[in-house]
Amino acid sequence: MKALKDAVKGVLRAAQRRRRVSELEATVEHVRPAQITADLRGLGIGPGDVVFVHSSLKSLGFVEGGAAGALDAMWEAVQPGGTLVMPTFYMLGTIYETCRDPDYVFDPRKLGSNLGALPDTFLKRPGVRRSIHPTHSVSAIGPQAEFIVGDHHRAPSTFGEGSPWHRFTQLDGKLLGLGITMGPVTYYHHVEDMLGEAFPIKVWMDETYSLRCTDFDGQPLRVPVRPFPPELMSRRIDHPSQDALRARFREEFLRRGLLHTGRVARADAWWIQARAFHDALVEMSRVGKTIYGWPQS
Ligand SMILES: CC(C)(COP(=O)(O)OP(=O)(O)OC[C@H]1O[C@@H](n2cnc3c(N)ncnc32)[C@H](O)[C@@H]1OP(=O)(O)O)[C@@H](O)C(=O)NCCC(=O)NCCS
Structure with missing residues (x-):
């Protein structure tokens, strides 16, 4: 039944x-993939770049060829030699709920992603490599793909040393937002994991869970996951109530001259270089400017 x-x-x-x-x-303006490529180039994305994309398909207009057309356009923008990276996370509700489900096994060959049409379509493209991670699997295509995703399951923490975000920083890639604010940006957690106790807020629960996964041959693996405390979620920059915090982040990065902004088709777009982003976030955390709050002036 x-x-x-x-x-x-x-x-x-x-x-x-x-x-x-x-x-x-x-009802919506039609957009050709070639326009997306041209606009990305105009924005400063180019051949050989390593680009980590957070996206909204609908924000671009009505893309001819759908998600696949938009992905072709992004790929074209970084050719020759570039690498595209996308979050292809899969989880059962929250990270904590995923950790608490005794039956959950992450199989990267079978599970899709719940982060939108572009990551979903990206995941199914030939040549895309996917990291083995039970809550924050990342996918990539291009010459740096294996370096970026290959060791995620061996990393001691989800976003820290050896994770795709760490490797992306080593390559000094470009973090690109297509039609999104500075809210849903996973990179922030990389800085939290790298700083550990030096980060001014306790952002992890005490317990680390060892979640079951399989590799691409079906062999079992265990991967450590430490959930975020649920009480922090409403303060965080990606919470719907946090418009002011998102605006402050945008202003801060514009003021520092790090945020490149413009339009890609109909979408408001931005990008920022990974190392500069990392260093600025570390510096900001020292004066209490974090994705969980901003000091009173
Ligand atoms: C949540 C989010 C994905 C929603 O964006 P979205 O554009 O509404 O959704 P998707 O990218 O999944 O695209 C699906 C939409 O595109 C529409 N669509 C379908 N074909 C299309 C086409 N050819 N051209 C344009 N849009 C099209 C779909 O109808 C759907 O819109 P609807 O829900 O209004 O019907 C986006 O706002 C976001 O936050 N992205 C970042 C996610 C992320 O990376 N998070 C990780 C950090 S925590």
């Missing part, structure tokens, strides 16, 4: 999605 209900729900969802796409196609 449950299987039948799920099947019906799936069919209804797919029909709803199709209706929605037709609606967008009829």
